Amino acid sequence: MKASAGGYARANDLGHAIEMLGSADGMGRVLAGGQSLVAAMNMRLTTGDLLVDISRISALSGITEDAASLRIGALTSHAEIGTDPLVRTYAPLLRDAVACIAHAAIRNRGTIGGALAHADPAAEFPACVLALDATIHVTGRDGKRAIPADDFFHEVFETALQPDEILTAITLPKAERDERQTLQEVTRRSGDYALAGLCLVRRRAGHRVSLLSVGSRPVLARHAMAHLDAGDIDGAVAALRAEIDPPSDTQASAGYRRHIAGVLLRRAMADLTGEKT
Amino acid sequence: MTVQFGNPDRPNSYIGKTVPRPNARRLVEGRGKYVDDILLPRMVHVVFVRCPFAHARINGIDISGAKSVKGLVRVFTGAELAEVCTPWVAVLAHLKGLKSPPQHPMAIDRACWVGEPVVAVVATSRAAAEDAAGLIEVDYDPLPVVGDMMTALDKDTPVLHPEMGDNLAFQRLHEEGNVDSAFASAHKVVSARFRTARHTGVTLEPRSILVDWNPAERQLTAWHATQAPHMMQSVLATHLEVPESRVRVICGDVGGSYGIKVHVYPDEMATAAIAKIMGRPVKFIADRLESFSTDIHARDHEIEARIAVDEAGNILAFDIDDWTAIGAYSVYPRTSAIEGNQVVNLCGGPYDFANYRAKTTVVFQNKTPTCQYRAVGHPIAVAITEGLVDMAAAELGMDPVEIRRRNMYADDSYPVTSPAKMRFEGLSHHQSMDKLMQLMDYDALRVDQAEARSRGVHRGIGIASFIELTNPSPFMYGIGGARISAQDGCTVRMDPDGSIVALSGVTEQGQGTEAMLSQIVAEGVGVPPSNVRVITGDTQVTPYGGGTWASRGAGIGGEAALLSARALRDSILEIAAAMLQADQVSLDIRDGAVVDNDTGAARMPLEELGRIVYFRGDTLPEGLPRELVQTRHYITSEYPFAFTNGVQASYLEVDTETGVVTLLKHWCVEDCGRIINPQLVDEQIRGGIVQGLGGALFEEIHYDEDGQLLNGSMADYLVPMAAEMPDMVIGHVETPTKESTLGAKGAGEAGTAGAPAAVMNAINDALRPLGAQVTEMPFTPERILRALGAIED
DSSP: OOOOOSEEEEOSSHHHHHHHHHTSTTOEEEESSOTTHHHHHHTTSSOSOEEEEOTTOGGGOOEEEOSSEEEEETTOBHHHHHHOHHHHHHOHHHHHHHHHSSOHHHHHHOBHHHHHHHTOTTSHHHHHHHHTTOEEEEEETTEEEEEEHHHHEEETTEESOOTTOEEEEEEEEOOOTTOEEEEEEEOSSTTSOOSEEEEEEEETTEEEEEEESSSSSOEEOHHHHHHHHTTOHHHHHHHHHHHOOOOOOSSOOHHHHHHHHHHHHHHHHHHHHTOOO | OOOOTTOTTSTTOOTTSOOOOTTHHHHHTTOOOOGGGOOOTTOEEEEEEEOSSSSEEEEEEEOGGGTTSTTEEEEEEHHHHHTTSOOBOOOOTTSTTOOOOOBOSSOSSEEOSTTOEEEEEEESSHHHHHHHHTTOEEEEEEOOOOOOSTTTTSTTSOOSSGGGSSSEEEEEEEEESOHHHHHHTOSEEEEEEEEEOOEEOOOSSOOEEEEEEETTTTEEEEEEOOSOHHHHHHHHHHHHTOOGGGEEEEOOOOSOOTTGGGSOOHHHHHHHHHHHHHTSOEEEEOOHHHHHHHSOEEOOEEEEEEEEEOTTOOEEEEEEEEEEEOOSSOOTTTOSSHHHHHHHHHTTTTBOOSEEEEEEEEEOOSSOOBOOOSSTTHHHHHHHHHHHHHHHHHHHTOOHHHHHHHHBOOTTOOSEEOTTOOEESOOOHHHHHHHHHHHHTHHHHHHHHHHHHHTTOEEEEEEEEEEEEESOOTTTTGGGTOOOOOOEEEEEEEOTTSOEEEEESSOOSSSSHHHHHHHHHHHHHTSOGGGEEEEESBTTTSOOOOOSOTTOIIIIIHHHHHHHHHHHHHHHHHHHHHHHTOOGGGEEEETTEEEETTTOOEEEEHHHHHHHHHHOGGGSOTTOOOOOEEEEEEOOOSOSSEEEEEEEEEEEEEOTTTOOEEEEEEEEEEEOBSOSOHHHHHHHHHHHHHHHHIIIIIOOOOBOTTOOBOOOSTTTSOOOOGGGOOEEEEEEOOOOOTTSSSOBOOOSSHHHHHHHHHHHHHHHHHHGGGTOOOOBSSOOHHHHHHHTTOOOO
16 A cells, blocks of 8 residues: 655754644654554555654764663664663663564664654563663653653553653663663564563562563563562462463464463573573 | 487586576666556556455445545446456366356455455556545445355355355365275274465565557557466456457566466456556556455365374375365366365375375355465375374384385386376485485484483474476366466577577566576577577467466476477578588587587587578578577376475474474475476475475464454564575485476475475474374464463463
8 A cells, every 4th residue: 555644844853843743733643763653654554644754853862871870862773772882781671672673674763762652562662661660751842751661651552642742762770780681572483573572670679570462551560570579480470470461363362472471481580590491 | 309418518508507597687686677667658556445344245335435536537346347347257177066156357246255356446646546445435234254164064154155055166085995994904093183274375576467458459468467478368358358369468577476376366357357448558556465365365274184004104095084265266267176176186195005085175255265376285285194194103103204115106116196096207205215314314313303302402303205296288277178278389589690589488487487498498509598588478479378387387388498499409500501511410509609510610600690591591592491480389298297206304493381483404305307407496495495384384364253354464474584494405306207308397386395294293293202293284382382281271
């Protein structure tokens, strides 16, 4: 099919982009890397969008650090995140995630801000920022907001973003010296959306477990985390399987996903401790 | 006129060597010309409104909303197109009892599957046509849906086409020997239920057609991505009521076919009908979404099967009960009964046994029609046969290689007729198995497997012997009444500059047909392949032929090319002998020049001969023939088909915690007779294996109970990708067919035929110590974990 866009404009800066979104009468769509939006347009799953192209706003790109946190601009590409030395040191989970995201061409164009704003529950980055307890920064006509990752993802493709708001960056706490992070997933083919995926972070404050492809949004597995904090892996696996409500689709049933979530948790723990399951 | 194939140092020895493909550079540089690259003056685009229901009555069509769309030219309903295009009925006389209702280019009162075209929208651009199509309202009344194959014939299942009486399209039972007594007295009987999933052949280039009607010439020209231009010429002429001589089908570059592009599609016929009505060029390019709902599907089979063996592992009998559902219509003109028929023909193929019963039951349902896709029926028959043979070996405690060696036809037993009444001229099962054992180092692999098992890593080795049907005679379609040519022709001519032009009736789909033809013609005449230009795919230009299907290009088209090239060589030498006042038999053509046969001394370049014949013919003797052009046609006659054989092996690892299968390595030894271009044959085998691996592990079309297609995109329908593909080792045994000078049999489908069975057997080899077995393709992680009993609900 051929895309049917309502219009296109390239934003000069963030203010310009927000102004255009605000006057788009709800039809405004932010175009960054375009790796999900353009595909949807080409299948006419969405039509009439007024595209606000933010890809040239250089202020939204790049990775910086301060004493306690890492800041990743929304336009930073998956490929850049995958090779960035700060990410490797302070958020290795994101680097691991990049290796699982689609294929090189998509990683070169796709952006972390786009992936988070798109909020596909099968995507890696939303689950990662949840596990990392990141903060999502947005700017709109009414100013800036900082939204904890746990409050950001509402439903499939739905977030806390208002129509005139743009996701500008994420910040996340730098990994502690002995912090461990790992991502485990099962896919039919390399680069496919995972049948199920699991992020595990172990830091001084405790374990954080998040999952992708097991619900309508990335899921923080609080019960499993509590069991892990108590040193009970079997209990964590059972709790995890009980607290998720995965979907069935043509690739796998809910039963498979629920089962595999437990397998992935054991593998993630084994990966952290260096033991074989 | 013999070619010394056994002597690699013979002059012009291009047959049997890897030579560069003449069209490779053009395609790699993006200079190919596919149907969608062709732009004609006054050309318009057609888009189809397709039925969103599996079965629905069409009460009315309201096009008023679309009229305001800028660029809209015209809208057609099924009833309007039926006035210029007669319906077709896809039956063949030799498939006794096969029935199918008349099918029109677009649904008229009733649509029978999700994706059937209902309204055609013509506009100045594809985008405008889509805009208009989105505004057309069709009033549907959903009707009861026939979805499930196994209940299609039940009394309380609605009859999809009431005028047909029931949902049975075709049934065939073949019996040989005394099956029941063989099973009754057997040492062991093993039964299994197999399922192969409905899937499709995903071509890089989607289905494409551009049709123009020139009212002044009363000629229809179709630029068509097709495997069979002459067949399409006949079909378009018949149903648009134009003389065959006034239909020209041009087939330029084609981006893969795999059997998908050898059928008659309603939307393509609609495009031709619209062009004839409008008197202007109309283009239809299927997009990926409509490809999944309208390209033919295949392989939707459920099979109950059993094997009987004696104590020594000799196969006593096979008993096969195959069911397949083919969608709402048998597909024109090859029909949708062939795949089930092939299962009956091919089960047990490699083995010398006496008692055979096979039945296929072919039913209608409200899904996309199924028809012939690469290796038609073979992957199903091979999976059943090789699955059962492995299970019997396990039951007997025999090695899977040993049980095969015990039962395969001896290499010196040919000619022989199988229990399925297939006639084999000459196969090499044992030689092929020996070569496979050597290539894969079977014993070392078993050691590696045991070592891995001791570490809790579950690896499996799977073997699959197979036969492949190639070089079909008219027994495949022609005797059933279809205007599908089994013969093929080639015209070879020499131009004044000494270059050679070959026009062939077989076609290039991207697989290398033109390279194969160029080296045969080069050797046949005596010029370098780079001096041969090959022209295919134009019914107004090439000799009449069948095109590309059933692995016939090299065996049939190649033989016609060799015969015509040798005839042209004789014509050239006759003239050369007169010019040089030499005895014709003392001369030869080598590397583009006439030479002395004994010494190889150059006598005259071909361009000099060309100059004299074409521009100074006055200097030649008056009665000397001047035809530097020769045409030969070829058809097989001794055997209905030239069977080939081979054996594949898969080595893989099963993650028993996740169910994920990792392919470690794959081997194929096959015997396609004379190999013309080793690299092209190897890559055909590899490509075929990849499609077979797709069927084994990834590809499955899903429908829900209401007949809704659930996975119509490349994100949801998984084709095999490079990262998952194993290293593949290809070996050959060459048993040329004696039916032709060239001795070539087909190689296009061998890879697809055997790969799924090899993978299935390897997975089951890995799972056997765990007490699990899978027989339902594709072998998804979930199916494997369920076989292992690992999933609770």
